[in-house]
Amino acid sequence: MQVLILGSGVIGTSVAYYLARAGHEVTVLERQPAPALETSFGNAGEVSPGYSAPWAGPGVPVKAIKWMLMRHSPLVIKPMLDPAMWLWGLAMLRNCTQARYEINKGRMVRLAEYSRDCLKALRADTGIAYDERMQGTLQLFRTQQQLDGTSKDVEVLQASGVPYQLLDREGCVQYEPALAAVKQKFVGGLRLPGDETGDCFKFTQALARLAQAEGVRFRFGVNIQAIEHDAGKGVTAVRTDAGNFTADRYVVALGSYSPALVKPLGIALPVYPVKGFSITVPITDAGGAPESTVMDETFKVAVTRLGDRIRVGGTAQLSGFDLRLDASRRDTLEHVVTDLFPRGGNVRDASFWTGLRPMTPDGTPVIGATRIPNLMLSTGHGTLGWTMAAGTGRVMADLIAGRAPGIDMDGLTVARYGG
Numbered sequence: 001m002q003v004l005i006l007g008s009g010v011i012g013t014s015v016a017y018y019l020a021r022a023g024h025e026v027t028v029l030e031r032q033p034a035p036a037l038e039t040s041f042g043n044a045g046e047v048s049p050g051y052s053a054p055w056a057g058p059g060v061p062v063k064a065i066k067w068m069l070m071r072h073s074p075l076v077i078k079p080m081l082d083p084a085m086w087l088w089g090l091a092m093l094r095n096c097t098q099a100r101y102e103i104n105k106g107r108m109v110r111l112a113e114y115s116r117d118c119l120k121a122l123r124a125d126t127g128i129a130y131d132e133r134m135q136g137t138l139q140l141f142r143t144q145q146q147l148d149g150t151s152k153d154v155e156v157l158q159a160s161g162v163p164y165q166l167l168d169r170e171g172c173v174q175y176e177p178a179l180a181a182v183k184q185k186f187v188g189g190l191r192l193p194g195d196e197t198g199d200c201f202k203f204t205q206a207l208a209r210l211a212q213a214e215g216v217r218f219r220f221g222v223n224i225q226a227i228e229h230d231a232g233k234g235v236t237a238v239r240t241d242a243g244n245f246t247a248d249r250y251v252v253a254l255g256s257y258s259p260a261l262v263k264p265l266g267i268a269l270p271v272y273p274v275k276g277f278s279i280t281v282p283i284t285d286a287g288g289a290p291e292s293t294v295m296d297e298t299f300k301v302a303v304t305r306l307g308d309r310i311r312v313g314g315t316a317q318l319s320g321f322d323l324r325l326d327a328s329r330r331d332t333l334e335h336v337v338t339d340l341f342p343r344g345g346n347v348r349d350a351s352f353w354t355g356l357r358p359m360t361p362d363g364t365p366v367i368g369a370t371r372i373p374n375l376m377l378s379t380g381h382g383t384l385g386w387t388m389a390a391g392t393g394r395v396m397a398d399l400i401a402g403r404a405p406g407i408d409m410d411g412l413t414v415a416r417y418g419g
């Protein structure tokens with residue numbers, strides 16, 4: 001079957017790879033000169049099924065107000081006349097009940113756990129390398145209140161069968177030796193030994209090369225302008241500045257830019273760009289750098305070891321598609337890494353990056369079929385696109401081949417939004 005994939009971030013590239021392995025004829029359209037140059041470029045590097053949870057949860061509206069008053073706030077909302085932003089925000093608030101949280105988390109964990117298994121199999125199959133580490137992740141608590149507040153999270157981890165360890169200061173230092181120098185700054189942590197880390201950009205580039213070797217054609221520098229549609233036939237072509245492209249099946253994997261292209265087809269996709277930032281610091285003293293990921297719970301900033309670099313990522317900013325690099329966000333990231341890993345590297349040498357998380361209001365991505373028989377979606381992966389990429393690719397390839405996917409698709413498709 002001929003399949004056209006729109007977008008070559010970590011999601012579109014994963015879908016392309018698995019489809020090609022299944023013997024399909026795949027073309028990928030991408031506006032950038034190479035894969036993973038937008039949101040999949042500089043993320044925090046966590047492959048974290050253990051942290052797969054929606055941002056919308058009970059207590060979040062109150063926490064959000066407190067966060068916005070902090071100097072190094074994890075949440076920034078730029079008041080704008082953007083109806084999509086406010087509608088998305090309201091929909092997110094409606095998901096802040098315990099009942100919705102449990103449903104949404106269940107869906108996310110289902111895909112994330114499956115995805116980790118797929119990633120492991122992919123590594124074993126191909127030997128793909130991406131500065132990967134399999135040393136778990138550590139959520140670090142600076143206050144006793146944060147540590148005491150973990151009981152709910154622990155209940156959820158137990159219920160989902162996710163292994164975890166509650167650690168005191170010494171326990172944290174055992175896994176992250178560099179923290180010994182700043183022991184007075186935290187009281188303990190929650191470690192998820194099953195989580196992994198790695199460079200999403202390196203992974204996507206390597207996977208694209210493997211996909212190419214399987215026959216996938218990447219068309220870079222192509223701007224997708226519209227998806228042509230006929231009521232009887234479904235999608236008839238994809239219009240671009242390099243001409244029209246046709247196929248038997250079409251997969252939209254355009255991250256935050258997906259809703260605008262499917263709207264004219266009558267699909268209302270509530271995916272909104274939630275801006276995040278990262279800095280990447282060259283390591284100057286390996287003993288002073290993290291071993292894996294340390295997630296600073298106070299600032300919601302993740303500090304991850306990626307080979308000879310430290311990646312520091314965080315902040316949720318609602319400001320539309322604006323890609324400006326805000327200096328105050330860099331300050332927050334620098335503050336966290338110098339506070340916890342002062343010897344690891346010099347933040348003056350860091351590179352600064354921003355990306356738009358394609359977020360749904362319930363945290364769960366939108367993957368699989370639509371009402372249009374030859375059109376499928378693979379977007380809305382929000383905070384966890386790297387974590388969920390391999391599983392998404394595998395599921396999409398199975399669906400397109402008409403095989404039952406490895407997980408139940410209930411609640412993962414656009415049907416949950418009436419699309």
Ligand SMILES: Cc1cc2nc3c(=O)[nH]c(=O)nc-3n(C[C@H](O)[C@H](O)[C@H](O)COP(=O)(O)OP(=O)(O)OC[C@H]3O[C@@H](n4cnc5c(N)ncnc54)[C@H](O)[C@@H]3O)c2cc1C
Pocket residue numbers: 006007008009010011012029030031032035036037038039040041042043044045046047048222223224225253254255256257275276277278302313314354355356357358378379380381382383384385386387388
């Ligand atoms: C600061 C930050 C930290 C994060 N940390 C983590 C983490 O630790 N773990 C994790 O699992 N996830 C993390 N994420 C989320 C993760 O990075 C995203 O979910 C993921 O990259 C989304 O991938 P995607 O392929 O859907 O989107 P993208 O990578 O944005 O890919 C979409 C592609 O479509 C292309 N495109 C768009 N419009 C057009 C058009 N009109 N024509 C042609 N091409 C087009 C773009 O160029 C792009 O390459 C983080 C995100 C941010 C911002």
